[in-house]
Amino acid sequence: MASAERFGKWRRSEGLRGWLMVSPTALYALAFLAVPLVAIVALSFVSQTGVVTYDYTPTWKNYIEAFVEPQYRALILRSVIISLAVTALTVLTAFPVAYFISFHVTPSRKSLWLFLITIPFWTSYLIRVFLWKVILGYNGVVNSALLWLGVIDEPLGWINYNANAVVLTLAHAYAPFAILPIFVALEKIDRSLLEAGQDLGETRFQTFLRVTLPLAVPGVVAAVLIVFIPTIGDYVTPRLIGGKDGTMIANLIQSQFLRQNNAPLGSALAVISMITVAAISLVFVFLNRKNMRGGQ
Amino acid sequence: MRKGRGLRTYTIFYLIFLYAPIVLLPLFAFNDSKIIAFPLKGFTTDWFVALWHKTELHQAVLKSLIIAVTTAVFATALGVFAARAGTKYRFRGKGPVLGFIMLPLVLPDIIVAVSLLVVLLRIGMGLGMTAAILGHVVICLPFAIAILNSAFSSLDQSLEEAAYDLGETPFSAFRLVILPLVMPGIISSLLITFTISLDEYIIASFLVGTEETLPVYLFNQMTKNSREIPVVLALGTVLVLFSILLLGIAEYFRRRGIARTGGKDTGGFL
């Protein structure tokens, strides 16, 4: 009787209604996100014995191979370095833009500026990457234009089919992702704090360093994460314009699955990339926490 | 204001950097040369005409449209459930569940692609358009939820209570009050998930099997067939115009939604 009553209460309760409401979406994510993620983690501990035959005894073999094989190790490391370079370039160049829109644009026009910045992001990613290939290519737009203008005598080699080209293209692609979170953080800063800073005898620049910048850190960290995480797994850009030494981990995973037909090793590489992303992200989050505590 | 002027110049250069590739796109799409280089040769519409005669392109466009429309409808419908649960109810485990659904936002797409590939092959489900749709819904859901969340959370909770109070059932209150007010959010969610799916390459390339979608077709043209570059640029021009049109519509509905619920514009989709 008592349990029936408790059941009746629970049936009408907010908790149950919330769970019922979220369940279609949650079940979908369980079936097509959670189960597949568990599956590749499981698969990464299996060893491939033939073209379609597997040995299901759990083994670290794939992970060992991923770290021991110099080619794989180098590629993982290069992916991290390229992503960090993209992140640094994107965030550093994005900050002044976000600062300008937040502090020097009249409020009614801010959304117009933000709209202008987001438009390129919504156009085809493939096309944008391809355009950079065309622009930066050996016989591409930049080289042909510079040759035509007589600035250079022979095409520049260092701008095409290498890591530099990948970094530039990715920085271009992820620009709005970096600008928006920094902008949001800057918008939250109480403008009277800045006046207070100057009222207390600081110059504009000192106020920027001692008030604005620390308060913008959460936005910068969000921007760093939002750029770093997807770039490390990017496939299209390194494949189209990376050339031989611009390939990244996603290309390796793809080739293990579709060309080398070694799904367990591919899974291990996928898990490694997820763990790498998570680990580096946690470092940033931790740094942010520390900064926030210091500020209190 | 001297400092502001320097920043303004910088920002304008930044915008030029952002728009440069897109501006070059029509320039070379109408250029009468197979080589993409300066100086420009002459004006031609040949590359656009060529698009009309490529049947495999038309097939790919059709498949991509089917996938994108289906994805948009499912992702938005599932997004409505999650956004409503997230904004209306407090329940134990809400944070972790919603956080997990939003996970693809910080998960490289290739991981979603290979993990789904492994499972779908394992359960014996063949690859094809259905598989691509399943994957696209996974990556579109976080965007749908983010948009719908802001639509649902700008609603005053007492509007719904007022409808009950005036005699409506929870279902009719949803239909008469909530739905009309979040409709702009639903429309922009549909448009944005449609755009994401239409443009998605990596998941489609893994899951679609032999059925080439538009991005898969494009990518193959870009990597294999260098003689076709101007045609690709012509196609790109059409696609960019199409996405700018969609984006304009989405922005219009988003603003109208904010105006309707009497909120304040905070700008941007993200």
Add this chain to the structure above:
Amino acid sequence: MTPNPLIDLRAVQKYYGDYHALRGIDLTIHQGEFFSLLGPSGCGKTTLLRTIAGFEDVSSGVVMIDGKSMEGVPANHRPTNMVFQSYAIFPHLTVAQNVGFGLRKDPRSKADKDKAVVEALAMVGLAGYGDRAANALSGGQRQRVALARALILEPKVLLLDEPLSALDKKMREQMQHELRRLQRQVGITFILVTHDQEEALIMSDRIAVMFEGEIAQLADPQTLYRRPVSRRVAEFIGVMNFLPCEVTQGAGDAIEVNLPGLGHATLQPDQCPSGGVPGTGSVGVRPEAMSILFEGEAASGQIAQAEVVEVIYYGDMTYYEVRFDAVEAPVTISMKNIVGRPVLERGDKARVSWDARSLVLFC
């Protein structure tokens, strides 16, 4: 007219998890009265209103409306309608569509419903506003639309959740009088939730003062003001001075108290809500219940000597803080500024007249 009970709350308890929001409310609200739930924020007054409306389940106890238990009856089936704090005007509908929203399932013809909407709008002073977009209204107009929308359904009870808190001072005062007029006109029971004691005093037939999920005092405005049952109620309603005292004789019809510096007083039982127990206590006295005697004015009660320590001039009134010889804390006295009466200055000596009938004893 004998009051007719309409709403009966019996031992109503409400928990949110561990938080005890309503701690055993027993309350009867009558047919046709203007009733207010008054208290500071977090006292449970809004929760109580929402349990009557059906937006909150009670944890235990009974809510009866018109003799019927409301257990399991959802908000859309209760004979109550609500005016929300935010007004909850549907922003996608016109004014007329808002007002007619609750008539959707009404069997009347469309013409009759339209007529009812026009009449409801006229009643709240918005005749001719029907086609306006709800978004384009001012705060006061939204308030009126919300009223019309609720009253058109002719509920047995109209529930008002802090309806005036979002309005500016002038608008609020105007709406207070209008709400009172409207309530007399339609004769429906109004239950008002407010944290503004002045608003409750102006508008209500009866007021329940709530603290921490309990009703501290239930009374008509005059009783509440003149005979608060506790120091806390007294402090919440208007301004009251508290003077230390000694109860010398506590039993019977005459309670004797000794006020240092002011002398003796004999109090009636109704002045001692918590009874008269010999020992130390305090008496409360409202600022306007004491007066400073100017030249040629005669005392109406007892007299004490004091010194003016602060003067606050309000135009129509002057508030003095005076110190009696033997009382440490200053006492506030309000005086009307009538023609020929001077305003005293700090340091002036004053003769203060007071009446024992205006005192309230708290033990």
